[in-house]
Each structure stands twice: as C-alpha cells, then as structure tokens.
Amino acid sequence: MESQLVSVRKGAWAPEEDILLRRCVLQYGEGQWHLIPERAGLKRCRKSCRLRWLNYLKPSIKRGVFQEDEVDLIIRLHRLLGNRWSLIAGRIPGRTANDIKNYWNSCLCKKVGVRGRWPEHQQKKHR
DNA sequence: AACTGCTTCAACCGCTGATCG
DNA sequence: ACGATCAGCGGTTGAAGCAGT
Secondary structure, eight states, X not given: OOOOOSOOOOSSOOXXXXXXXXXXXXXXXXXXXXXXXXXXXXXXXXHHHHHHIXXXXXXXXXXXXXXXXXXXXXXXXXXXXXXXXXXXXXXXXXXXXXXXXXXXXXXXXXXXXXXXXXXXXXXXOOO
C-alpha cells in the first residue's frame, strides 16, 4: 500500500523534479526510498522516484545506442538467465534493467528470432 | 500535406520476497 | 508465527516521433 494519500503526481518528470530528486539522493544517499519524496519535496511515490533515479539520473548510466559487444553479451546472458533483466543489467556496466528490457522487446526479439514479444497467450503473472 | 501504422522508450502497475515489530 | 511495510522486479501501457502511403 502506498502511504501517500495526498495527491500523487504521475506522468513525465519535469526538469525541476529531476533537480530536486538528484539533489536529495546525493545528499541522503540511495535507499530509504519511502522518505525521498518527502525529503525532496516531491509529490511522487517512492517507486516513481526510485525508477527515475535508477534509470535516468544516476551518474553512472550510459546513454545512447548499444554497442555490438553489449548486444552480444545481452543475447548470451539472456540465453543463460532468461528474463532476469536486473541480473543481466548487473553484468553490463552503465545499463539499466529497464533499458535492456526495452531494447530486448523492441529490437532483439526479432533479431534473435523470438516469435512476438512473449509466447502466445502467456499469462500476465506467471512467477 | 494529411493520415495511418509502427517503433521506441519513459513510466506505471501489480506482484513477490525481505525485514521488522 | 504472523501481519504490515518496504524494496525491488518483470510485464505492460501509452505518448511521441518516425516512416510509409
């Protein structure tokens, strides 16, 4: 249950929100995400803040196109680990699980020859 | 130029596992 | 042991941009 009963903002992040979040995480460090919105003065839920930091604001993140060796590594790791995106991301410096997942679903699916995004009629929750 | 379908990617949702009291 | 809460994950959605007609 999200403890934010006050109106929580959704949708795309504004540059000012990025600045507040970055400042807050740099000051207090990662972790304690439930406290971040309050500390930063953001009307966002902790999930949203965490995702934004991990996927876009973190200084170590590498943007731009995937290099050939990265693609090769992703394919091999995926063969090994399956859809364990966070594990795959952990072995590719500067790339996030969300990035890799998106790249896989949009590009590599076809390249590797997986039919469609997922096996036909795959249940939404199957863990 | 306008319309339409496709692709990409940022963000959200719902769930599970870990932790704590 | 158990319920509540939090962190983290994978799957999905939707908007924006692009390409083709």
